[in-house]
Amino acid sequence: MVKQTIQIFARVKPTVRKQQQGIYSIDEDEKLTSSLEIILPRDLADGFVNNKRESYKFKFQRIFDQDTKQETVFESIAKPVAESVLAGYNGTIFAYGQTGSGKTFTITGGAERYSDRGIIPRTLSYIFEQLQKDSSKIYTTHISYLEIYNECGYDLLDPRHEASSLEDLPKVTILEDPDQNIHLKNLSLHQATTEEEALNLLFLGDTNRMIAETPMNQASTRSHCIFTIHLSSKEPGSATVRHAKLHLVDLAGSERVAKTGVGGQLLTEAKYINLSLHYLEQVIIALSEKHRSHIPYRNSMMTSVLRDSLGGNCMTTMIATLSLEKRNIDESISTCRFAQRVALIKNEAILNEEIDPRLMIVRLKKEIQELKDELAILTGEQRTEALTEAELLQLEKLITSFLEDQDPESRLEVGADMRKVHHCFHHLKKLLNDKKVLGKKSPVSAEIKDQDCQEPFKEEEYKKLQDILKQRDNEINILVNMLKKEKKKTQDALDIPSMDRRAFRHSQSAPFPPGNQVENQRTWLTSASRQTPDVSTYQHRSSLLHNKTGMREEMSLGRQEAFEIFKRDHADSITIEDNKQILKLRFSEAKALGECINEARSKIGHLKEEITQRHMQQIALGISENMAVPLLPDQLEEKLRVQLEEEKSRYKTAFTRLKALKVEIEHLQLLMEKAKVKLQKEFEAWWAQEATNLQANSPAVNSLNHMKLSPQTPEFQQEQPWTLCNKSDVNARKILPSPPCPTSYSRKSSSTTSLEDRVSERPTSSIPLTGDSQTDSDILAFIKARQSILQKKCPLAL
Numbered sequence: 001m002v003k004q005t006i007q008i009f010a011r012v013k014p015t016v017r018k019q020q021q022g023i024y025s026i027d028e029d030e031k032l033t034s035s036l037e038i039i040l041p042r043d044l045a046d047g048f049v050n051n052k053r054e055s056y057k058f059k060f061q062r063i064f065d066q067d068t069k070q071e072t073v074f075e076s077i078a079k080p081v082a083e084s085v086l087a088g089y090n091g092t093i094f095a096y097g098q099t100g101s102g103k104t105f106t107i108t109g110g111a112e113r114y115s116d117r118g119i120i121p122r123t124l125s126y127i128f129e130q131l132q133k134d135s136s137k138i139y140t141t142h143i144s145y146l147e148i149y150n151e152c153g154y155d156l157l158d159p160r161h162e163a164s165s166l167e168d169l170p171k172v173t174i175l176e177d178p179d180q181n182i183h184l185k186n187l188s189l190h191q192a193t194t195e196e197e198a199l200n201l202l203f204l205g206d207t208n209r210m211i212a213e214t215p216m217n218q219a220s221t222r223s224h225c226i227f228t229i230h231l232s233s234k235e236p237g238s239a240t241v242r243h244a245k246l247h248l249v250d251l252a253g254s255e256r257v258a259k260t261g262v263g264g265q266l267l268t269e270a271k272y273i274n275l276s277l278h279y280l281e282q283v284i285i286a287l288s289e290k291h292r293s294h295i296p297y298r299n300s301m302m303t304s305v306l307r308d309s310l311g312g313n314c315m316t317t318m319i320a321t322l323s324l325e326k327r328n329i330d331e332s333i334s335t336c337r338f339a340q341r342v343a344l345i346k347n348e349a350i351l352n353e354e355i356d357p358r359l360m361i362v363r364l365k366k367e368i369q370e371l372k373d374e375l376a377i378l379t380g381e382q383r384t385e386a387l388t389e390a391e392l393l394q395l396e397k398l399i400t401s402f403l404e405d406q407d408p409e410s411r412l413e414v415g416a417d418m419r420k421v422h423h424c425f426h427h428l429k430k431l432l433n434d435k436k437v438l439g440k441k442s443p444v445s446a447e448i449k450d451q452d453c454q455e456p457f458k459e460e461e462y463k464k465l466q467d468i469l470k471q472r473d474n475e476i477n478i479l480v481n482m483l484k485k486e487k488k489k490t491q492d493a494l495d496i497p498s499m500d501r502r503a504f505r506h507s508q509s510a511p512f513p514p515g516n517q518v519e520n521q522r523t524w525l526t527s528a529s530r531q532t533p534d535v536s537t538y539q540h541r542s543s544l545l546h547n548k549t550g551m552r553e554e555m556s557l558g559r560q561e562a563f564e565i566f567k568r569d570h571a572d573s574i575t576i577e578d579n580k581q582i583l584k585l586r587f588s589e590a591k592a593l594g595e596c597i598n599e600a601r602s603k604i605g606h607l608k609e610e611i612t613q614r615h616m617q618q619i620a621l622g623i624s625e626n627m628a629v630p631l632l633p634d635q636l637e638e639k640l641r642v643q644l645e646e647e648k649s650r651y652k653t654a655f656t657r658l659k660a661l662k663v664e665i666e667h668l669q670l671l672m673e674k675a676k677v678k679l680q681k682e683f684e685a686w687w688a689q690e691a692t693n694l695q696a697n698s699p700a701v702n703s704l705n706h707m708k709l710s711p712q713t714p715e716f717q718q719e720q721p722w723t724l725c726n727k728s729d730v731n732a733r734k735i736l737p738s739p740p741c742p743t744s745y746s747r748k749s750s751s752t753t754s755l756e757d758r759v760s761e762r763p764t765s766s767i768p769l770t771g772d773s774q775t776d777s778d779i780l781a782f783i784k785a786r787q788s789i790l791q792k793k794c795p796l797a798l
């Protein structure tokens with residue numbers, strides 16, 4: 001058992017304005033701890049008018065200042081926790097801080113650069129690297145990804161996530177068994193055998209989280225996310241299995257409702273977030289107070305899920321993320337105060353070992369069979385049916401090879417079946433008779449005689465064996481009962497709805513990997529009877545995304561044009577372009593490395609051949625000149641060996657770099673795909689918004705065909721960026737493109753206003769619309785996109 005208080009760390013987010021750095025100072029002098037002093041600016045401290053303090057000091061295990069690299073954060077915080085998880089202890093790392101203070105950046109990472117990878121991808125990479133190195137155990141890794149939003153749990157790895165809205169998904173619920181263990185119903189566990197598979201799952205979950213988010217619900221800010229790595233390990237042949245869980249938690253923004261100044265849906269969310277963080281605070285206060293018997297874990301879903309991490313069987317670490325700008329001082333102080341309380345909580349982590357009852361049963365059954373055979377010999381209760389032809393033939397072969405074996409120690413192994421033993425004697429006797437050696441006292445006959453004269457087994461020995469047999473029978477019965485009980489508990493607890501029940505039946509009939517049945521049953525306990533889908537589901541995500549976002553597989557020309565423009569003007573396009581360039585560079589580096597590796601490999605082959613040849617030559621020379629073969633290689637061979645070592649090290653270096661490059665390339669590809677999904681999603685939102693505005697304000701919607709748009713009223717001009725065509729195409733109607741601003745969807749700029757002013761003086765023209773909203777919005781967007789292109793092409797004409 002390891003007793004440890006929750007470790008607290010602080011990370012300061014880089015400020016935009018450097019002069020704000022004077023707000024705090026970090027003191028690293030103290031042993032084992034660092035202290036952070038937040039200095040209240042005079043205007044906030046109210047000077048000498050009241051008693052407000054001017055500075056606040058907080059202690060942390062370590063404080064990471066603005067310029068700290070992600071790698072340092074991983075090495076100092078996550079690596080030790082990952083190591084304990086590998087040793088079989090539970091671990092939790094959670095980030096707490098106000099919105100925008102860097103929680104997601106720390107836990108998951110930034111979306112732009114490979115070096116910005118956060119704790120989750122780095123931990124996955126580290127864990128899989130360690131698993132590969134350790135061949136003494138068999139490891140199994142599963143991933144789950146839970147989102148808690150407005151006190152409801154959602155499975156971010158649910159394949160249905162992409163096809164339906166958040167509200168339609170089955171909610172993850174908490175079930176507590178009589179031993180007060182928490183089980184999460186409807187949370188799927190996905191096996192990941194490689195780092196790549198695990199990263200795909202992380203990416204899939206993040207994409208689902210992003211897709212579910214709407215401008216009204218910025219999930220990253222308002223939901224809690226728990227990415228869990230479940231690790232089981234066992235030594236080959238052993239029935240003891242170790243289970244450890246690592247929760248990596250990105251909490252919702254911790255700011256107070258009063259400050260955020262929100263209303264409506266946002267207020268409801270803010271209340272939920274504040275409530276759940278308030279309950280977290282209550283749990284932490286209760287835990288930090290001595291002699292408190294009741295800890296209010298059950299008040300919120302988050303505290304229930306993290307129950308073990310807070311005051312339980314877990315090594316827990318908190319990262320307080322701070323945005324130390326003047327306007328955030330209050331929030332930063334409250335985050336630090338929260339951390340100080342957390343630091344008082346003591347956890348007791350134990351190794352989570354359990355006996356695999358299935359393996360135990362197999363082992364005991366074997367032992368029982370052996371004992372039964374022995375007992376049969378003692379009691380004389382032998383099997384009476386005759387041996388089959390095949391059995392007889394096999395026995396005779398055994399006897400022949402036994403007799404032919406020159407080794408005096410060799411044995412004739414026929415087991416405890418008396419029929420076989422008798423048959424062996426008969427056969428030997430027959431052989432002896434055939435050789436007419438009867439009458440002579442051969443060693444064999446002496447041996448037979450010896451055996452015949454052996455005393456019957458003693459009564460007490462017989463009793464002892466019977467007792468052991470009884471004991472084993474009991475053990476089997478107990479274990480079988482345990483299994484039955486577990487199965488029943490699961491079914492009772494889950495109260496599986498009909499659909500899930502079907503899935504459960506399906507899973508039971510589905511072939512589990514051999515030796516993994518119990519593990520799977522455990523999985524079912526936590527994943528609530530749902531079959532874990534293949535990682536390949538993630539490959540369908542883009543097509544599912546189309547369903548989710550309403551994006552059609554085949555975009556109309558107008559829409560495509562609009563999308564191209566939207567993409568070009570989107571802020572993320574620079575990142576995508578940058579990453580594309582980096583990817584190109586990495587690909588060419590990988591190609592060069594591949595060539596270098598191939599070259600080194602063939603050189604190694606040649607050098608080995610040369611060395612062998614040289615060695616043979618030396619031997620041949622020695623023989624021909626009748627000299628002793630030299631013990632040490634000659635100069636040339638030595639040189640070849642040095643070259644070989646050099647090539648080997650070149651090969652190794654290139655190979656290691658290529659492996660790292662592969663991970664980087666895969667990560668960059670995931671980042672790019674994520675950025676593309678985000679772009680598409682934002683385009684769809686923008687497109688829908690534009691179409692709704694156009695439809696709502698266009699008279700076209702009021703009649704079915706051949707509608708006229710009147711850009712003359714001031715409101716229309718305000719709302720609609722329509723104008724008549726300029727000299728390049730007098731008959732076509734155009735839409736002035738509103739700059740596609742993805743975050744605010746702002747639709748009007750000063751340049752467009754002046755342009756509208758100018759063109760609105762022109763005569764009105766009409767555009768035929770179909771009355772079908774989709775088609776009409778396509779037509780409108782097409783004209784709009786076209787206008788935009790023309791504008792870019794000939795700005796002078798405007």
Ligand SMILES: Nc1ncnc2c1ncn2[C@@H]1O[C@H](COP(=O)(O)OP(=O)(O)OP(=O)(O)O)[C@@H](O)[C@H]1O
Nearest residue numbers: 013098099100101102103104105110220221252253
């Ligand atoms: N240490 C850092 N270095 C560079 N950029 C950072 C750092 N921390 C945060 N950022 C950037 O600041 C922005 C906000 O960070 P992030 O999204 O991680 O905040 P958050 O606390 O998770 O917010 P929310 O509660 O809304 O999820 C992001 O653009 C992120 O890239």
